Amino acid sequence: MRRAFGYAAIVVCLLLVGAGIYIERYLKTINPRIKERVVAALSDRFDADVTLDSIAVSVYPEPNVTGEGLSIRHRQWPDHEPIIFIKRFYARTSFSTLVERSNRVSLLRLEGLTIYVPPRGRAAGEQKTELNHQVGSSEPGQDRTRFRFLIETIEANGARLEIAPKTAGKEPLRFDFSALTLHSAGRADPMRFSAKLTNPKPPGLIDTTGTFGPWQRDDPRATALAGEYSFRNADLGVFKGIAGTLSSTGRYKGVLQAVEVDGTTDTPDFTLKRGGDSVHLQTTFHSVVNGTDGDTLLDPVRAAFRKSEFVCRGGIEHHQGRPGKTISLDAQTTQARMEDILALAVGGRPFVTGDVYFQSKIVVPPGKEDVIDKLMLDGRFRLMSATFSSAKVEERLTALSDRARGISRKEQKEERQGQRGVASELSGTFKLERGTVVFSRLGFSVPGAHIRLAGTYNL
Numbered sequence: 001m002r003r004a005f006g007y008a009a010i011v012v013c014l015l016l017v018g019a020g021i022y023i024e025r026y027l028k029t030i031n032p033r034i035k036e037r038v039v040a041a042l043s044d045r046f047d048a049d050v051t052l053d054s055i056a057v058s059v060y061p062e063p064n065v066t067g068e069g070l071s072i073r074h075r076q077w078p079d080h081e082p083i084i085f086i087k088r089f090y091a092r093t094s095f096s097t098l099v100e101r102s103n104r105v106s107l108l109r110l111e112g113l114t115i116y117v118p119p120r121g122r123a124a125g126e127q128k129t130e131l132n133h134q135v136g137s138s139e140p141g142q143d144r145t146r147f148r149f150l151i152e153t154i155e156a157n158g159a160r161l162e163i164a165p166k167t168a169g170k171e172p173l174r175f176d177f178s179a180l181t182l183h184s185a186g187r188a189d190p191m192r193f194s195a196k197l198t199n200p201k202p203p204g205l206i207d208t209t210g211t212f213g214p215w216q217r218d219d220p221r222a223t224a225l226a227g228e229y230s231f232r233n234a235d236l237g238v239f240k241g242i243a244g245t246l247s248s249t250g251r252y253k254g255v256l257q258a259v260e261v262d263g264t265t266d267t268p269d270f271t272l273k274r275g276g277d278s279v280h281l282q283t284t285f286h287s288v289v290n291g292t293d294g295d296t297l298l299d300p301v302r303a304a305f306r307k308s309e310f311v312c313r314g315g316i317e318h319h320q321g322r323p324g325k326t327i328s329l330d331a332q333t334t335q336a337r338m339e340d341i342l343a344l345a346v347g348g349r350p351f352v353t354g355d356v357y358f359q360s361k362i363v364v365p366p367g368k369e370d371v372i373d374k375l376m377l378d379g380r381f382r383l384m385s386a387t388f389s390s391a392k393v394e395e396r397l398t399a400l401s402d403r404a405r406g407i408s409r410k411e412q413k414e415e416r417q418g419q420r421g422v423a424s425e426l427s428g429t430f431k432l433e434r435g436t437v438v439f440s441r442l443g444f445s446v447p448g449a450h451i452r453l454a455g456t457y458n459l
Contacts, residue, residue: 030098031056031057034055034057034065034098035055035067037100038050038052038055038067039051039052041103041149042070042072045186045215045217046074046083046084046215046217047074047075047076047217047218048072048073048074048075048083048217049072049073049078050070050071050072050073051069051070051071051073052067052069052070052071053067053068053069054067054068054069059095059098062092063092063093063094063097063098064091064092065090065093066088066089066090066091067088067089068088068089069086069087070084070085070086070089071084071085072084072085074217074220076118076218077118077119080119080164081114081116081162082116083117083220084113084114084115084116085113085114086110086111086112087111087112087113088110088112089108089110089111090107090109091105091107091109092106092108093105093106094106103149103150103186104149104152105150105151105152106152107152107153107155108153108185109154109155109156110154110155110156110159113156113158113160113180114159114160114162115159115160115161115162116162116164117161117163117164117220117221117256117291118220118221119165149186150184150185150186151184151185151186152183152184153181153183154180154181154182154185154191155180156177156180156181157177157178157179157180158176158178159176159177159180160174160177161174161175161177162174162175163291163293165293171318172293173291173293173294175197176197176198177195177196177197178196178198179194179195179196180193180194180195180196181193181194182212185213189213189214190211190212190213190214191211191212191213191214192209192210193211193212193227194208195207196208199231201238201239202234202236202238202239203235203238204231204232204233204235205231205233206229206230207229207230207232208227208228208230209228210225210227210228210252211224211225211226211227212224213225220256221255221256221291222255222256222257223255223256224255225253225254225255225259226251226253226254227251227253228249228250228251228252229248229249229250229251229252229263230247230249231246231247231248231249232247233247234246236267239371240273240368240369240370240371241274241369241370241371241372241373242270242271242272242273243269243270243273244267244269244271244278244281245267245268245269246266246267247265247267248263248264248266249263249264250262250263251263252289254288254291255291256291257290258288258289258290258291259289259291260286260287260288260289261285261286261287261289262285262286262287264283264284264285265281265282265285266281266282267280268280270305270344272344272371273370274372275345275347275372276342276344276345276346276347276348277343277344277347277348279305279340279343280306281303281304282303282304283302283304285298285300285301285302286298286300287299287301293318294318294325295315295316295317295325296315296316296317297315298313298314298315298316299314300312300313301313301329305340305344306337306340306343307335307336307337307340308333308335308336308337308340309335309336310332310333310334310336310358311331311333311334312329312330312331312362313329313330314327314328314329314330314362315327315328315329316328322366323366324366325366326363326364327363327364328361328362328363329361330361330362331358331359331360332358332360333356333357333359335355336356336357336358337353337356338350338353338354338355338383339352339353339354349389350389351389352386352387352388353386353389354384354385354386354387354424355383355384355385356381356382356383356384357381357382357384358379358381359379359380360377360379360380360381360430361377361378362375362376362377363375363377364376372435373434373435376431376432376433377431377432377437378430378431378432379429379430380427380428380429380430381427381428382425382426382427383424383426383427384425385424386425386426387424388424424444424446425443425444425445425446426442426443426445427442427443428442428443429441429442436456
């Protein structure tokens, strides 16, 4: 019995020694083998050439992998920046993943993540817009990945997304994330994400949640995204000529190269710095954002303040060879009051009130000048049932109307008893450029008389 026990003990010892030797050898080779698996998986996932400077595996206090200098360069764009660069990473995993029985990571923490979307793609079509440039299709592409893995949670605070423009000479579109968390990465289904980022201009905090992916390795621009956002405390004072604090909420959907956005904005204290009173400006809008350069198609924007409403259609686009973006809109009133417009432009007691119709081309080129100085308008207007606040002006207009109709002073007194003035009408065309308005075909009417005028007015 003792002899059998001794043999069993020897066998157990030999097994333990053998297992120890195997584990020692396995651990000595695990780093290069894990590195090879990581490189192979990412190469297949992104159709890319992958380099990894260093990697280290640890099993205490829990299985984990750390690495530095991960670069993923898409094979279709070898001359461009890596589509993904990670300065450092930490992955919390399991023993089964380390020994190649699964491909699952519970937590991946990234430092120095930069995602670069190249300037052109194959999988998605293109469509013309009124901005006279290409906006990619908003339909997502197809996922062709063969190697499947799952990362339950990715934390990438401080990440940057950079989308290269399709047109040479334009600035890339950049998004810097103070916080970014993704869930269920690696599957054929979209990832869920939440993010916080600071908008550079106007400065304000953006909170967004939604879905992203799956990543389209053959055409990253065709990667789908959808979600909702809130934009708070944006300071419009960074734009010369206007002021106010803007907030916005909305939803978006599409792909990286073409994102449709439906939302609202609210600015309770919108002001023209060289104008008059602040007004509560609210808008609703539908837009298509070209994710390659940030150019935006607006169709429509509905703006309202006080008792006035406007509808605008157009876009915000970059012109080659000139920094910044130009706003080009076709605007018209659906209902508006002259006293509302005067309150915003001049302030104080309005000198005239009445219904006004307004239709104009609006262009705001880029530049450091005040909005009023660089604003260009080309349109027409009609002021109906106008009433002037000055009693003397009303008396003179009444007298003009009576003389034109041949009414005697006695008849004037009888007709005007209990009435205040006459309804006037003003209409014409105008052009505004460099702070000067040029009026043409300007007509002024009161009952019995019509006067044609022309001239200029400096703002």
